[in-house]
Amino acid sequence: MTHVVSFINLKGGVAKTTTLVQLAETLAFIRGKRVLVIDLDPQTNATIALIGETRWERVDEAGQTLAQLFLDKIHGTQVFELERAILHGVSNLNLIHIPDDVTLGPDVRYPRIDLLPSSIRLIEAQDRMNDIALRSHHTISPMDVIRQAVSGVFGRYDYVLIDCPPNLGYITQNGLEVSDFYLIPTIPDRLSTHGIPQIVKTISELRRMRRLSIRCLGALVTKYQVASSIHKRGLETLPDLLWRAFEQSGEPVAPLFDVRIPQANATAEAMDWTNSPANFKEKYGRSRSGSQQMFELPILLADEFMARLEAATALTS
Ligand SMILES: Nc1ncnc2c1ncn2[C@@H]1O[C@H](COP(=O)(O)OP(=O)(O)OP(=O)(O)O)[C@@H](O)[C@H]1O
Ligand SMILES: [Mg+2]
Known part of the structure; x- marks a missing residue:
């Protein structure tokens, strides 16, 4: 079964992208899962972290990014080709030897991450999304482009x-x-959590209006600083903030993930494609965070992510 999860927060810089890339790599290279990353951010950070600048320039020039997909719908062109645009086996960990004990599905030879890349040209598309409805004589909604063009490969x-x-x-x-679920990465401070009620309310309205099945998988604390009194206080107030946000929207209250991602240079550095790490441990740091080695954290996070998805899916089906 495929699980589709959006990473969202109205606040910029709360480690949405870093957490997503880290999870994708852990699910693929440590847990042997097949993962597709869809980069919908014009900043293209996930794309650059997974394929580097040079390869990105090539695919952007060839018009094989999601920006082109949206621009095609706006201009009535047909440059974007889904099967060409999907980049197979991305991430600088893909070049590394896979242990024999990783179990794979019958149709894959190696665990891998595929990527649908983004482009800065998404900004152009963003401002003209209403034109999609006009050009298609309202046969395509501006919200429905990914569903129509891409969701066929999710299986x-x-x-x-x-x-x-x-x-x-x-x-x-x-x-x-x-998406079946959305995850809210957040730094435990006032500015980062401020928009959470708005996210919950808007998605709840969208779910009703568009008859979607999307639910919140939970909130995840990122860039946590143990020594910060602000973060300590933020962590204490977060469950109550979540409870109020979901209650007000009449939604089941989403949990706070047990795993917290600490503020650490190793995590930020891991996003640099040019680093060429020798293996997962090296990529995610050999330093310690409390009693744990840094590279153990993404594995704990991936396991919690998988377990929460299984439990939440069983509950809603
Ligand atoms: N655990 C961490 N420890 C230290 N720095 C981190 C950590 N996670 C992310 N960062 C750094 O914080 C910055 C923001 O991270 P990231 O780009 O992942 O956030 P984002 O929420 O995706 O931002 P945006 O809203 O702009 O897309 C980056 O410079 C990143 O390297
Ligand atoms: Mg980002």
Whole structure:
């Protein structure tokens, strides 16, 4: 079964992309899962982290990015080709030897991450999304482009992870439309958590209006600083904030993930494609965070992510 999850927060810089890439790599290379990353952010951070600048320039020039998909719908062109645009076996960990004891599905030879890349040209598309409805004589909704053009391939993967820009505009809504769940990464401070009630309310309304099945998988604390009194206080107030946000929207209250991602240079550095790590341990750091080695954290997070998805899916089906 495929699980489709959007990563969203209205606040920028809360580690949505870093967490998504880390999870994608852990699910693929440590847990042997098939993962598709969909980059819906014009900043293209997930794309650059997974394929580097040079390869991105080539695919952008060839018009094989999601920006082109939206621009095709706006201009009535047909440059984007889905099967060409999907980049197979991305991530600088893909070059590394896979242990024999990783179990794979019958149709894959190696665990891998595929990517539908983004482009800065998504900004151009973002401002003209209403033109999609006009050009198609209202046969295509501006929220429905990803569903129509891309969701057909989701069945090839165990997990589809969607990186959203820090807003709730049409492009983000395209991601929410095809998602079973959304995850809210947040730094435990006032500015980062401020928009959570707005996210919950908007997605709840969208779910009703568009008859979607999307639910919140939970909130995840990122860039946590143990020594910060602000973060300590933020962590204490977060369950109550979540409870109020979901109660007000008449939604089941979503949990706070047990795993917290600490603020650590190793995590930020891991996003640099040019680093060429020798293996997963090296990529995610050999330093310690409390009693744990840094590279153990993404594994704990991936396991919690998988377990919560299984439990939440069983509950809603
Ligand atoms: N655990 C961490 N420890 C230290 N730095 C981190 C950590 N996670 C992310 N960062 C850094 O914080 C910054 C923001 O991270 P990231 O780009 O993942 O956030 P984002 O929420 O996706 O931002 P945006 O809203 O702009 O898309 C980056 O410079 C990143 O390297
Ligand atoms: Mg981002």
